[in-house]
Amino acid sequence: MYLVHSAGNPATASGRLNLDQVYSACLERILDGQPLAKVVTFYLQFLEQHTNSFRFAVMQVVPQTGSLSLLAAPSLPEHFIRAIHEMKLCEKEGACGPAAVTGQPFFIDNIAAHPNWKDFSPEMAEVGITSCWSFPLIRENNCIGTLAVTGGQKQTPDPHTIAHYQAVAVNLSKIFAYCDYQQGKNSANWILQKQVSRQQEENKHLKETAEKLAMKMAEAEHILASCPLPKTFRPMASGLIKETEALLAVVKTTFSFQKVITAQNKRNVSLKQLSRKELNQFYNALNRSTGAGSDMLGEAVRRLDELSGYISLITHNPVKQISLAKATGTMLSVIASTAKHIDIKACIDIDPDCTSTIAAGTFTQILNELILNVCHHSYPNRNEGKIWLSASKTSNGTYPMIRYIVEDEGQAIPRTTIHNAMRPAAATLLRRHSAPGGLALCYQQITAGLGGTMQIVQRQSGGNKIIFTFPEQTAG
Structure with a gap:
């Protein structure tokens, strides 16, 4: 999207501001996991680099307290930030209050003379801020925040300028929405990744147990071959050993399966191609195989413990x-x-x-x-x-x-x-x-x-x- 500025407003040398470029850059930052405040700050810094006469702030609606809270203001002075940091959702609070309440842009061409700024006018004069325009950020017919545009001269925006900043407000609304979605997704993915990590730790423990069990089974086979045990005991012992070997073979296959799907998961994560659905599928597959492997290994351990116990009883006869x-x-x-x-x-x-x-x-x-x-x-x-x-x-x-x-x-x-x-x-x-x-x-x-x-x-x-x-x- 290219926004054409009116002749009286600063713009790039070409007379056009490439908002698509900065919007795409913001989406990349969201995908990288950057928080909303940092992404919006980046967006406002881009605007300020190309509109030297204006400085910007974005307020966020806080439904729980019925107020507007400052989200980003990369270059506004401390006096102004203190003045707007927490504002009531009220038509008599600055320019952002009425914009948020009505869902329509609100313009104050002279802060010093406007009743909405009567408590803050002296401070605004000190920091060189004269005008303040506010554009609501609308999402699903609700105001989720405001874009404040401040200038050092008494001025009211013309229709072209209004259209420009309404387009900026639309972009910021989309950034809000996408960041909420992505952070929710990232949070869910993080939880799933933690669960996957725990499963992988369990798998590691199961594998170590399987290896120890295999050694223990070899010892039992040696004892079975070397001790003078009853003839009828040997078929039972041999049966237990064969069952244990079969269970360990299945567990080994389970580990191989887990290794393959874990490698796929890591590849997709590195390429940022793993959706929440795919991660859920991976976790569920890993969870099922881990559960099955754990059950089979537990049964193998029980079988071999029985065998070892019987061999010990018969050989030592306590x-x-x-x-x-x-x-x-x-x-x-x-x-x-x-x-x-x-x-x-x-x-x-x-x-x-x-x-x-x-x-x-x-x-x-x-x-x-x-x-x-x-x-x-x-x-x-x-x-x-x-x-x-x-x-x-x-x-x-x-x-x-x-x-x-x-x-x-x-x-x-x-x-x-x-x-x-x-x-x-x-x-x-x-x-x-x-x-x-x-x-x-x-x-x-x-x-x-x-x-x-x-x-x-x-x-x-x-x-x-x-x-x-x-x-x-x-x-x-």
């Missing part, structure tokens, strides 16, 4: 107090996740407060063997089954005892199998092997490891009932 209900539930969960060929529905009838001081590793092996026995032998060639587990405290008259029962409704265990597993010679035979398994191992562990007894009976309604009783032990 005597300690355990919750029978919790130990049973955890073992069922692990077996269910590794023996996926069968869906075992379990009913646990154990008081949550029922605890026992026991050789934890031995008890873990017994539970593992008995539950696996139900999965593999009571329900052969079936994809589902039921199991009941219960425990209670009792006494043999001298010592406190624990009575634990495992029941199923599947195929009955042959009597010869029961006889061979529980005959005394079996214990001697088993000692020749580094990793015995099945019911024979249970019998050995219950009798020799826990000092208890074991009984297997066939239920009249079908299925098996395994009862083992063992005395409480002393921790340490």
Whole structure:
């Protein structure tokens, strides 16, 4: 837009003032994140460079206080700035008051003689300001501010000059609007960028956890390969390790995806091409992948902790107090996740407060063997089954005892199998092997490891009932 000045008003050498150029420069500054006051100051400085007889100020409407507040006045003297710094939205307040109230330009050709400046006339005379014209800045039919044009001579603008400064006021209104929009956008983007940064920190933590988990898994595999663990324990452990490896592989893929979209985000930010919508999409994608990665990694950590815990229990076999209900539930969960060929529905009838001081590793092996026995032998060639587990405290008259029962409704265990597993010679035979398994191992562990007894009976309604009783032990 080129504004042609009247012959009596200063202009550039060509007689035209290129407002499009300064307007575009202001938009660039807004995009760079400069605040409104700084952008408007730049605009007014441009005007003053090309109109030496005029000095400018921009007032901003403050709806909360019903006043006009000075936003920018790059070269106006201190006396004038103090006079207009805070003005009431009133038709009797200077030139800007009535312009803001009526939404129409207001001209005072002689401040000293005008009633709106009666309180400030002496000060204005001292600083060489004689006239003041005000043009409202209109946005959506509301006044959002005013442009004050001050001069050192008594003068009233002609129609061409009025048109010129109304065009300037339109540009300033657009700058107000665009700055509000951009700052709101920048604020939202800043918040999103902070959220993205937090997500990236979480991703970094997840990646470090995944790396540590991989090392821990390698240690568990080494222990599993080198320790004399029960044969039936190894498939469960191997299953846990495979699950953990699969989870870590998915997490690694998630990290790769995040790396790609993060690189795209950084590129768009550097090119100033990232809209709020795009940043929201980026953040949501990152948030979803982080959540999924965190869940999977958490599951991998839980699985490997279970595996490490069981290996530690079996290899070190500490005597300690355990919750029978919790130990049973955890073992069922692990077996269910590794023996996926069968869906075992379990009913646990154990008081949550029922605890026992026991050789934890031995008890873990017994539970593992008995539950696996139900999965593999009571329900052969079936994809589902039921199991009941219960425990209670009792006494043999001298010592406190624990009575634990495992029941199923599947195929009955042959009597010869029961006889061979529980005959005394079996214990001697088993000692020749580094990793015995099945019911024979249970019998050995219950009798020799826990000092208890074991009984297997066939239920009249079908299925098996395994009862083992063992005395409480002393921790340490």
